[in-house]
Amino acid sequence: MNNKTKKGINIVYVVCVLAVIAIMLVAAFTTTADSVKQTAWALFPPIIAIVLALVTKEVYSSLFIGIVSGALLYSGFNFEGTFNHIFFDKAEDGSNWGLITQLSDSYNVGILVFLVILGILVALMNRAGGSAAFGNWASSHIKTRVGAQLATVALGVLIFIDDYFNCLTVGSVMRPVTDKHHVSRAKLAYLIDATAAPICIIAPISSWAAAVSGFVPGNKNGIALFVQTIPWNYYALLTIAMMIILTVSKTEYGPMAIHEKNAILHNDLYTTTDRPYANAEEQETGSKGKVIDLVLPVLALVVFCVLGMIYTGGFFATGEDKTGFIDAFAGSDASVGLVIGSFFGLVFTLILYLLRRVLSFKECMDCIPEGFKAMIAPILILTFAWTLKGMTDSLGAAPFVAGLVEKSASGFMNFLPAIIFLIAVGLSFATGTSWGTFGILIPIVVNIFDKSGNASAADYKMMIIAMSACMAGAVCGDHCSPISDTTIMSSAGAQSNHINHVSTQLPYALTCALVSFVSYVVAGFTKNAWIALPFGAVLLLVVLLFFKRNEDRKWSASELKERAQE
Incomplete structure (x- = not known):
């Protein structure tokens, strides 16, 4: 600069x-x-x-x-x-507002500990040479940029349990592969972010399904309602379609096109000079590392995190407290479960590397401060973002937005799903929390259509559509917001400058949001998912082809040829 x-x-x-x-x-x-x-x-x-x-x-x-x-x-x-x-301030109900109280909250502390342990694991895998070995192996099997990006999407889809876990794990595993194929860090961050919350919100066995089901009022089956909303969750479904279309058709537009062009033509993965993870990249890499030195720690991390989450949900309890697998997920404490899982994953990794002699004990210990330093930026941003949310809560954002929804319900019933989608986008974008948006809007939506518990078939269908619009809008706003925890963690997972990630992702998210809004207008009138969803998919394809045509004009013939060979 x-x-x-x-x-x-x-x-x-x-x-x-x-x-x-x-x-x-x-x-x-x-x-x-x-x-x-x-x-x-x-x-x-x-x-x-x-x-x-x-x-x-x-x-x-x-x-x-x-x-x-x-x-x-x-x-x-x-x-x-x-x-x-x-x-220092707290709400009367015990909710945390101030910065110090945010850091004293057990859930928040658990997330920060999880971040630090993940940072240490990444430092260990890099120092042992596992990341480099996996990158070399993958580059011999994944031959193209398209393949590298599709592999990232596929891995993101597979890790649907929790968005935090998804962001950091996918980034750690796929970063060496995408780097070798000249995929910009901004594009990697987008692929990570777009396979985090949008995947979790349509996965019945996930921490998100548990959260949504917990916000459903009364005696209704929250998980059953969650499953019924999946075909109507246009933002999540169209985001997945959009990633595949963009990757296969080699379409980029907006600021992302600049980042990708620099990556392809100049092997510049960052474009900007601000590289908060430069020290992590300069870390020494061992020569003894094999592919298993990345694969085994990641598999152990996945297994232990799953076990940790169902443990907190009562799966291993005895007697009346014992729960089934799905119920254990629904009742799990993601913060505690991820800390338990990541801790045992770290212990497994240390033992593995010491037994295989790829790292000495001193080298393992040196990775602890290195991993912590790599996570300072996301920890700071997360802490400030949580405090900002506390300020918003203390000023009464929730009742204000709830009033807007209730006023909209009186005269625009067929447009209500689209209106709820917009309100959820705005609230989630402003507060940086999709779960908070669920907690505010889902009870209101359910009470609008089924206050007595005896809704007609038509009202029940509209309730499902409106609930889905609320969930989709919350994910969309979360996806766009620079103060969202998943957006922050996606930047950390990709080791991308955070504002670069936000500014390059925003045009993509807004494109999908616009198509989703139109789809919810169609759904409000037709009440048929098999009309509204294909309509949205076709509209999205047309819009992306339009952007591709315009963007291709900015590339010279030689540049287009080089892009085609990647």
């Missing part, structure tokens, strides 16, 4: 910060702490953070400015109240 570009970014950053200060001054003189709650002001902090991050390419300060603005609004611009809200 030259000095002129840096100066331009600095000017934009200053202008954006001054604009935020001006808006906050207006709020200080025109609002009170009570008047901003459960209003559009509740969405101001995350919107500010997201806009700043996308415009300035600087994520840490953008998130922190969003946090401070939320605390100022909540406290009525009182200094002491603002400070306490940023760091």
